[in-house]
Amino acid sequence: MxxxxxxxxxxxxxxxxxxxxxxxxxxxxxxxxxxxxxxxxxxxxxxxxxxxxxxxxxxxxxxxxxxxxxETHLIKKLEVSEMSDLVELRPLMYFLMPHIFQSHQEFKGWFSNSR
Structure with missing residues (x-):
């Protein structure tokens, strides 16, 4: 398609x-x-x-x-409780917008369940 x-x-x-x-x-x-x-x-x-x-x-x-x-399956099926999806999603997001997604720790903080 x-x-x-x-x-x-x-x-x-x-x-x-x-x-x-x-x-x-x-x-x-x-x-x-x-x-x-x-x-x-x-x-x-x-x-x-x-x-x-x-x-x-x-x-x-x-x-x-x-x-x-x-890689849209990673975005559509992302569940913040599944760290494996975050591990796969973060490099993709960094690839697209490196100035925003530089810090791995900050990225995890944005999508963690602890909010």
Whole structure:
């Protein structure tokens, strides 16, 4: 569905991007393969790296038209009592907004049950 939407916007509406799709490492190759198969006209720049190595110099000058997350199950099913979900959610949030989610302790405080 995500690729169909992006293809419709590009080919039907002339909105080609740029777009950022954030996916778990384990499915990155699947996303690339599917884009090459179903949307071969799309230019793909795959990035994989550590949190400290994310300079995103090629993306800093771009105004993103779309942001997609292939991690929404973590957000939709988040129960603050389940620390494993917080452990998985915090890196995603830091990836998207590093200036807000810098402190792991502060992040835990925001979503703890002790309020």
């Amino acid at each position: 995500a690729m169909a939407l992006l293809a419709h916007l590009a080919c039907g509406k002339g909105i080609w991007g740029p777009r950022l799709i954030v996916v778990p490492t384990g499915v990155k190759l699947d996303w690339e393969t599917e884009f090459l198969k179903w949307c071969p006209a799309f230019k793909i720049l795959a990035y994989l790296g550590s949190a400290n190595g994310r300079g995103f110099k090629s993306l800093q000058d771009e105004e993103m038209k779309f942001l997609m997350l292939d």
